Amino acid sequence: MFRYVFTETMKRTWRNRKLRLLFVLTVLLILVYCTLVLPRTSTNAIFDATATEAQVENHYGTKENQLSSGTVQFTQFTSSNTYSQAKKDFEELSQLHYAIQDGDLARIMQLTDLGIRGVVSDEGDVPSLFPARESSDFALQGYYYASSSTEDLNTNQVSTHMLEDKTAIQQLYRFVERYLPFAFLLITAFIASEVLVSDRKHPTIKAGKPIDWRMYIFYQSVAVFVICGLYMIGTMVIYTAVNGLLFGFGPLGIEITSYAMTPQENTLINTYRGDMSFFGYQNGWIYVGLSMVFILVMMYVLIRVSMLFSLIFRQDMIVLVLSILLVTVSSIYLADSSAGIFGIDPWYLPHNYIEIGRVLMGEMNYIAFTDQFTFVNGLIAMAFTLLVVEVLLFVTSFIMNRQRFERQVR
Amino acid sequence: MKLLKFCILASAVMLSGCAFHGIMPTQYDGEPLERDGEAIEAYVNDGQIININADRYPFIESNDLTGLAEVEGSDDDTEVIEAGEYTVPDDFEPGIYQLEIGGDVSSSAVVVYDSDDVRVLETSLLGRNGTSHVMLDDGYRLEFKTRFGTLNVTPIESEMVEAGEEGLVIPQGIYIVGEHIEAGDYSLKSEELLVMRNDGVPEVFWNSYGVTYEHVMERTMTDDYRPDELAESDLEVIVNLSEGDVVIVEKVLSILKN
Known part of the structure; x- marks a missing residue:
């Protein structure tokens, strides 16, 4: 029956x-x-190549400007050192820029893991039924973990599709x-x-x-x-x-x-x-x-x-x-x-x-x-x-x- | 039957894996991402970055860095200089110098140019990270940049950097392998190692999992520096340093002899 x-x-x-x-x-x-x-759909979630290159040039310009003007010092009011900061940012971002130039995604992921994020334009800008919730730091933390799976880094098997969450399992x-x-x-x-x-x-x-x-x-x-x-x-x-x-x-x-x-x-x-x-x-x-x-x-x-x-x-x-x-x-x-x-x-x-x-x-x-x-x-x-x-x-x-x-x- | 065949094919693709990146081209910013196989291989195998430019690493354009191997130390008196440009031999004799910032300096930069006006060293001296070891030859130029304060320039004799349990922790500056650093294979513990080979070929090594120079300084200061903690990654970068190689240290360098 x-x-x-x-x-x-x-x-x-x-x-x-x-x-x-x-x-x-x-x-x-x-x-x-x-x-x-x-x-x-390009999330640019890990790196924005063009903007990163422009940012490298910006830091270089700031560093050289400080050197040529001789104004290397801590700023009295902010306790920051423009020259040293620009130099550090320039050096770190240059590594990311080199990795992007080489198309070496494993290295990009390593650098990203270290916090050298380059220019990240749309990190939290993902479509959602509940946009308000996405503003919480849970979304950012979650994003970080989802993207930082290091298992495949050493075998060099990372693709941009993976970085952009487009592979079947990620989708x-x-x-x-x-x-x-x-x-x-x-x-x-x-x-x-x-x-x-x-x-x-x-x-x-x-x-x-x-x-x-x-x-x-x-x-x-x-x-x-x-x-x-x-x-x-x-x-x-x-x-x-x-x-x-x-x-x-x-x-x-x-x-x-x-x-x-x-x-x-x-x-x-x-x-x-x-x-x-x-x-x-x-x-x-x-x-x-x-x-x-x-x-x-x-x-x-x-x-x-x-x-x-x-x-x-x-x-x-x-x-x-x-x-x-x-x-x-x-x-x-x-x-x-x-x-x-x-x-x-x-x-x-x-x-x-x-x-x-x-x-x-x-x-x-x-x-x-x-x-x-x-x-x-x-x-x-x-x-x-x-x-x-x-x-x-x-x-x-x-x-x-x-x-x-x-x-x-x- | 056709469906079964398709399923087997799909399963094979799936199981074979993760290396299958799909038929869509990998892209960034809407442009195809071009892999430079040689560069990637050099990094994966040796930790070497081969596509570098002179903005970031100006020393690669220097033709007379290797000549520094002939420079010897002297025992002149310490000079105290203010911000400005100093040339060899007008202001200093060729030689090896220890630079140390005066107590009133909060932040400064030391830049060394070779005889062709190529920048071979640029380093930031501040606070506890305030000493540097430079070698100056005929035609070289030293720039000291700061808003306030002085720099003590002390001529020194050539001597080996002493190795501790943690290996070598080398302050920023210019060093000759064989005179200041023993030749041999080293594991790179900090992030970056710049070397001009004795035949004039520049090389840059990068260890993504190396500690930052702030970290090296902190560990050294607290006597809690354990090299086994530093190399947790499989990506250990081994660099061979030969007699006559010139090592440029922009930030504190940490290496451990194998």
């Missing part, structure tokens, strides 16, 4: 023109972004960090909102199915989950493959930021949360994998919630709007994720995990002065949520039984 429900749901989803259009548009969007937008984790949870949860809400409700258009066929009502809803949920999961995995595979072929797949051992403020030092008053000791590394591929597993869990929870809404409201648009509100509520209303509700710690509240990429990277820990926003705590939060939803669904399915559900609303 499961196979029957599953096949039917799959067929109906595939025959749905809106959903077909969505799949096609997704693939098109990926192709356009990867082949047309990304190659023209994946950037996407996971920013858009992926929202994108897939919204699409899940879109697909799930009309699956159960559309049964009401065929009351004579649906009302007589020889299967328990709750099992029927469960089978449909699983079918939608499989469809959404396949859609997500398929999209990610296409995205990875296209980016990989265009820009390389990126280093397997790439490390990205991991942040946790350790509790014993969590005095909330005296500790600076941007302290470097709280920042660590984690493998980029594992980060992406864990995020995708968590998104799958959230997708299932959302599908069950959507079924609950379908039972209660029996109107797909209302279900869709409510589901979208659920997904976006944390970013619209509850910006302060450090606050608990009804005495429950914030790290056990499911809405704080919707942006799972930021959670796993440690940004929620950063915002909330804690180390409790973890993958495991997220799973616990989701398990409790699912439990509550299942109980509600169970109760609601008794009240809104199949016959009542199929009946026309008058």
